[in-house]
Amino acid sequence: MELDQQDIDGVRVLRLAGDVDVSQSLAVRDAVGAAVEAGAPVVVDLGGVRFIDSSGIGILVTAHRRAPDAFAVAGAVEAVRRALELTRTDRILRLFDSVDEAVLAVKG
Amino acid sequence: MLRSRKREATDLWREVVEVAIDGTYAERLDALLATLGERTGLPSRHLYLADEGSRRIHLERSVVIANAATAAAATSGQEGGAEAAGPTPQAELPRTDEERTQRVVRTAAGPMLATPLLVGDRYIGALLAGPVDESVPGAVREAAAEVAEPAAFVVDGARREEVQRRELADLRTRLETGRRLQGSALELDAFVSLLLDLARSATGSDAGFVAIVGDDGVPRLHAQTGLPDDFAPGLDLRPDTGIFDWAPAADGGALLLRDFEAVVERGVRSILAVPLFEGDRPVGIFALVNLTSGGQFDVEALDLLAAFAEQARLMLGNAQLFDRFVDGYLGTLRGLATALDARRPWTHGHHPIVTRIATAIAVELGLDQATVDAVRTAAEVHDVGMAGMAGEAWSTDVEHTSVATSLVEHLPLHPAVAPAIATHHEWYDGWGLPNGLRGDDIPIGGRIIGLAVVATELLAGDPLRAPYSLRQVVDELERRAGSQFDPRVVTAATRVLPGLDLDPMTED
Numbered sequence: 001m002e003l004d005q006q007d008i009d010g011v012r013v014l015r016l017a018g019d020v021d022v023s024q025s026l027a028v029r030d031a032v033g034a035a036v037e038a039g040a041p042v043v044v045d046l047g048g049v050r051f052i053d054s055s056g057i058g059i060l061v062t063a064h065r066r067a068p069d070a071f072a073v074a075g076a077v078e079a080v081r082r083a084l085e086l087t088r089t090d091r092i093l094r095l096f097d098s099v100d101e102a103v104l105a106v107k108g
Numbered sequence: 109m110l111r112s113r114k115r116e117a118t119d120l121w122r123e124v125v126e127v128a129i130d131g132t133y134a135e136r137l138d139a140l141l142a143t144l145g146e147r148t149g150l151p152s153r154h155l156y157l158a159d160e161g162s163r164r165i166h167l168e169r170s171v172v173i174a175n176a177a178t179a180a181a182a183t184s185g186q187e188g189g190a191e192a193a194g195p196t197p198q199a200e201l202p203r204t205d206e207e208r209t210q211r212v213v214r215t216a217a218g219p220m221l222a223t224p225l226l227v228g229d230r231y232i233g234a235l236l237a238g239p240v241d242e243s244v245p246g247a248v249r250e251a252a253a254e255v256a257e258p259a260a261f262v263v264d265g266a267r268r269e270e271v272q273r274r275e276l277a278d279l280r281t282r283l284e285t286g287r288r289l290q291g292s293a294l295e296l297d298a299f300v301s302l303l304l305d306l307a308r309s310a311t312g313s314d315a316g317f318v319a320i321v322g323d324d325g326v327p328r329l330h331a332q333t334g335l336p337d338d339f340a341p342g343l344d345l346r347p348d349t350g351i352f353d354w355a356p357a358a359d360g361g362a363l364l365l366r367d368f369e370a371v372v373e374r375g376v377r378s379i380l381a382v383p384l385f386e387g388d389r390p391v392g393i394f395a396l397v398n399l400t401s402g403g404q405f406d407v408e409a410l411d412l413l414a415a416f417a418e419q420a421r422l423m424l425g426n427a428q429l430f431d432r433f434v435d436g437y438l439g440t441l442r443g444l445a446t447a448l449d450a451r452r453p454w455t456h457g458h459h460p461i462v463t464r465i466a467t468a469i470a471v472e473l474g475l476d477q478a479t480v481d482a483v484r485t486a487a488e489v490h491d492v493g494m495a496g497m498a499g500e501a502w503s504t505d506v507e508h509t510s511v512a513t514s515l516v517e518h519l520p521l522h523p524a525v526a527p528a529i530a531t532h533h534e535w536y537d538g539w540g541l542p543n544g545l546r547g548d549d550i551p552i553g554g555r556i557i558g559l560a561v562v563a564t565e566l567l568a569g570d571p572l573r574a575p576y577s578l579r580q581v582v583d584e585l586e587r588r589a590g591s592q593f594d595p596r597v598v599t600a601a602t603r604v605l606p607g608l609d610l611d612p613m614t615e616d
Contacts, residue, residue, distance in 0.1 A: 002196060017196045017216065021378030021398075025368050048216055050167070050199040051405060053378040054365040054395075061355070061364050077166065077199040078159075082410040086382045086417070088362040092355060 002048065003031055011041045011103045017048025020056035029059045036063050036071065041106035045099050047075030057089050064093055074102035120147075121258040133270040137169040140259050141235075145171065147251040150237040152217060154197055157233035157267065164200040165207075165233055197236070207231060210253060212242055223252040225260035232264055274408055277310070296320075296427045300420055301331040304394070307416035308333050311409040313396040318420060319345055320392045327352075327393055335397065339374050345393075352381060354390055361385055363393060375399055382413060384421040391424045434519050441489040441515060448494050454570045457612025461567070463487040464608055465560035465601070466553075472600040475552065479524050483553045486528035489516065490557050493529075509533055509542060528553025532561060535592045547594075555594045559585065559601055562592070567610055578605060 001018035012035045020028055035042045044060060046052070064071050072094040076084065084090040096102035123143065131139070141153040151173040156165040172195075195217035208231055213222045220238030224231060235256050240248070300318045308316050315334030319327035327345040344350040344367075351367040363383035365371065371379055377398045384392035394417040396405075405413065445459040466487040470480040493512030509530050517526040531545060531554025538546030540558075550558075566584055569575030576584065582602050589598040 015216075017198075019378070022368065022371050022376050023378070026372075029368070047198050047200070048196055051378070054363070054381045055368055055371065055379065058353075058365040058368075061362070077164075078162075079199075079405065079407045079410060082407055082414070083380060083405070086380070086410060086414055087364075088383060088385075089355075089364070092362055 008103050009107050011043055011107050012038065013043045013045055013099055015045040015048065019051045020049055021053040022055045025055035025059060028056060032059050032063050036067050041070035041108065043072050043074055043099060043102040043106060045074050046080055049080055050077060052080050052083050054087060057084060057087050061089050061092055070106050072096055072102040072106045074099045120254055133266055136266045138171060140262060141169060141171040144235055144237055144252065144255045147255050148237050148248050152238045154236040155233065156201060156236060158203065158231060163203050165203060166200045167197065210249060212240060212244060221249065221252055223256040225256055225263060227260050227264045232260060235259060296423065297330050299423050303416050303420050304331045304333050307396060307413060310412045311396060311405060314399045315397040317395050318392060320424060321390055336375060352393065361388055361390065380405060382417040384417060384424060386425050392420065394420050437519065441492050444492045444495055445489050448491060454568045458564055459488055461564045461610055461612060462490065462557065462560045465563055466556045468604040468608055469556045469560065469597060469600045472604050478522055482522035482524035483528060483556055485521060486525045486553050487557050487560060490529050490532050524551060524553050527551040528557055532557040534558065536594050537591045555597050559593045559597050563601065
């Protein structure tokens with residue numbers, strides 16, 4: 001799993017790649033948690049993620065609950081979208097096809 | 109010169125087809141990417157495939173060589189390409205108007221040379237190789253294009269075979285599900301275990317479990333497969349404190365993993381827990397677990413998981429409906445028993461008193477709770493067969509047990525219920541009805557209810573005989589120990605009878 005971040009228009013964009021599962025969840029939780037706590041709007045770019053499990057999904061929903069208006073998820077590939085649908089979290093999260101759309105939506 | 113180029117191209121076709129004709133789907137793709145690497149000299153190679161009706165191409169296979177020194181220990185790509193010794197490109201790339209032209213594309217792993225894979229006019233995907241600069245040497249472009257031509261045919265064929273293989277496996281799973289389900293209809297736990305086993309094998313997961321939400325709102329494990337022995341003990345599934353958090357229905361009614369530490373402690377690498385909802389009400393959790401590295405689910409596996417979870421949800425809903433039907437049906441039989449009791453003054457309250465006595469004896473004998481409940485249910489309706497009898501002929505005594513049994517034996521009740529009703533007129537010494545069973549051949553429920561019936565009748569009296577006192581009843585039961593009654597049941601009865609409320613007017 002890889003994780004890098006950059007700021008676009010005042011929005012912190014976290015890019016995850018690889019598998020987001022239990023073995024990676026503590027690192028992901030720390031990174032997403034720190035970004036949300038920092039106060040700026042946050043977009044998590046899942047473009048490089050090919051698999052996400054319940055632990056990864058739990059982190060995204062927790063982040064959304066903490067900052068419902070300032071958190072979005074972008075670029076989920078089909079397998080990731082399907083996992084979000086199965087856990088019914090696609091109804092909770094703000095999902096966007098591209099990072100640009102997500103940044104536009106959260107930067108207020 | 110031209111002839112030599114032609115021969116080279118033919119050789120390359122032969123080489124590509126030969127290396128990629130044998131082995132598994134993954135091995136064949138790896139062989140192609142290896143050839144691409146040899147020909148172009150580029151260490152990072154990726155195969156993207158187009159999906160029908162999609163505006164994206166997805167990463168099917170990757171090979172990345174970190175550097176020349178580690179080339180021998182090349183990290184062979186996995187589907188989707190994660191365990192690579194270098195930057196990982198996106199899992200999907202958008203399709204563009206220029207896709208049929210060889211060009212340099214920007215990826216998360218840097219710029220790469222994308223060479224289209226064309227079968228005739230049909231675009232099926234692209235081979236990406238890198239890293240490259242904007243100006244890729246002509247020889248590299250040419251080498252990639254030469255590999256792409258035969259590769260397109262090989263990939264196309266291999267992919268068709270793979271799709272067919274998956275469809276066949278899927279079909280086999282569905283057939284197997286249908287065939288095996290016939291034998292386990294309405295046995296809920298057996299059914300969910302079966303679904304779980306099938307889901308685990310169809311998705312290639314290591315383990316899984318199904319939890320069903322009880323009347324108290326707490327999910328409990330009803331089936332598990334492949335889990336380590338220390339997984340279930342201490343697993344907290346309570347909605348307020350457990351490893352899962354149920355998002356409220358207003359939030360979409362989702363299921364979230366809350367306690368990472370609890371699953372990490374249990375050696376879980378990845379877990380996908382699907383909530384089962386009946387409308388807005390959570391009814392269960394269908395979870396698949398991977399304990400080893402590399403375990404993850406692709407779209408096909410997720411589709412299968414969705415299908416199995418849906419089957420489990422439907423089954424839970426059906427089982428709950430059926431439980432309600434059984435409750436309603438038993439309620440009707442209890443009403444019939446009450447109506448029969450009311451026909452004569454001396455039988456008022458007969459069924460409830462027999463039930464109190466029989467249940468107390470079952471508890472006194474130390475039977476397990478499920479059997480105690482079965483004895484209670486059988487006692488509540490043991491004489492409803494009388495409703496089908498005309499008059500007072502001797503055959504009534506013989507046949508009413510069979511009639512009553514036929515009214516409950518088709519229900520999915522505890523297996524002790526119907527035999528208890530069927531045998532409550534048998535005698536311990538073999539002189540009873542209808543089959544002359546003796547001793548322990550008479551099911552314990554029948555032995556208990558038979559005694560409870562006689563005790564109730566003696567206490568109530570009838571037009572020809574005054575009611576017995578409790579002392580007289582106990583004496584009579586003891587006199588019949590070993591002949592009509594099982595002595596152990598008599599002993600238990602003499603212990604519990606003095607403490608029971610035997611007033612027919614008492615409401616249960």
